[in-house]
Amino acid sequence: MKYCSDCGAPVSLRIPPGDNLPRYVCERCQAIHYQNPKLVVGCIPERGDEILLCRRAINPRYGLWTLPAGFMENGETTAEAAAREAMEEANANVAIGSLFSLFNLPHINQVYLIFHGQLLNADYAPGTESLEVALFHEANIPWDELAFPAIQRTLRYYYQDRRNGTLSLHLGDITSSAPSPGK
Amino acid sequence: MKYCSDCGAPVSLRIPPGDNLPRYVCERCQAIHYQNPKLVVGCIPERGDEILLCRRAINPRYGLWTLPAGFMENGETTAEAAAREAMEEANANVAIGSLFSLFNLPHINQVYLIFHGQLLNADYAPGTESLEVALFHEANIPWDELAFPAIQRTLRYYYQDRRNGTLSLHLGDITSSAPSPGK
Numbered sequence: 001m002k003y004c005s006d007c008g009a010p011v012s013l014r015i016p017p018g019d020n021l022p023r024y025v026c027e028r029c030q031a032i033h034y035q036n037p038k039l040v041v042g043c044i045p046e047r048g049d050e051i052l053l054c055r056r057a058i059n060p061r062y063g064l065w066t067l068p069a070g071f072m073e074n075g076e077t078t079a080e081a082a083a084r085e086a087m088e089e090a091n092a093n094v095a096i097g098s099l100f101s102l103f104n105l106p107h108i109n110q111v112y113l114i115f116h117g118q119l120l121n122a123d124y125a126p127g128t129e130s131l132e133v134a135l136f137h138e139a140n141i142p143w144d145e146l147a148f149p150a151i152q153r154t155l156r157y158y159y160q161d162r163r164n165g166t167l168s169l170h171l172g173d174i175t176s177s178a179p180s181p182g183k
Numbered sequence: 184m185k186y187c188s189d190c191g192a193p194v195s196l197r198i199p200p201g202d203n204l205p206r207y208v209c210e211r212c213q214a215i216h217y218q219n220p221k222l223v224v225g226c227i228p229e230r231g232d233e234i235l236l237c238r239r240a241i242n243p244r245y246g247l248w249t250l251p252a253g254f255m256e257n258g259e260t261t262a263e264a265a266a267r268e269a270m271e272e273a274n275a276n277v278a279i280g281s282l283f284s285l286f287n288l289p290h291i292n293q294v295y296l297i298f299h300g301q302l303l304n305a306d307y308a309p310g311t312e313s314l315e316v317a318l319f320h321e322a323n324i325p326w327d328e329l330a331f332p333a334i335q336r337t338l339r340y341y342y343q344d345r346r347n348g349t350l351s352l353h354l355g356d357i358t359s360s361a362p363s364p365g366k
Contacts, residue, residue, distance in 0.1 A: 001188040003188050005187070008192075035257055072219060099352060102261065106258050109257040169282060169352055171281070173260050
């Protein structure tokens, strides 16, 4: 941020009176421009023993596989965001269930929320941000071609829970963008 | 938003190519300025059978009671944000536990996350944003003087869970800023 979005004057990065963190402050109109983490919301679309993954047609991580997920928009709920992303990325009708995982990515100011989801029919197809979408059994999950560490961690916990017959909420922190090795 | 925060030129509200929602777009440098929901993160600080509430010294809802909670900052995790808010608002050392509630407030573009917390000692005191801080038994909770619907709903679920001997994650939507009536 270089200019005030309220009045167009240059901003400075400084600690406002009564605050304890540097903020972008307008030197003309004194507006304080806070910057906060963004929510990335998605789901694990289940159909029987399979789940739906999308192969990315956009950067970052073009060509790698991911769960349908993306930035939450103003005016929607987290469940609405998760359903919308499944529709946008995979033309998939998904009934969003309980929250499965929350991952903090403080180095990139993101919080991932991934929900359980039930794929309501087989009429899925790649959206404009996907090269292909496909159902996968656990044995065929492309572990070495997953796009993001938060997705890899989510899927690991998911299959661990399925094996254990438990379904719990998973909280965790991811402090590097490097994918962790293999399965 | 009226001006581009990258170059200072006026912005227009329009749907960029390939998008489906109106965004603030710079007519000079073409930057697209997305706006997304903010996370409000807090905790229920427990000490024995009591919980710690703060009486607000700031607007909105000056003089009303709330759990320590506030906007998550860049560079921190949700648990760090919850612990920081307890320290800022109540000078309270709290060990943050599991996630207790997630409330969507789509009309004001917020998502509340409230965690369980253990108050580690009795050295609490009002921070600059609190008039007073105090421990409350369930019988003394000021139900009609709670600041926010999300806090009221969280505390209702909390005592319901305690009575039932269960502790589950509560998800919900709050679509109005009006406090719901009484207890």
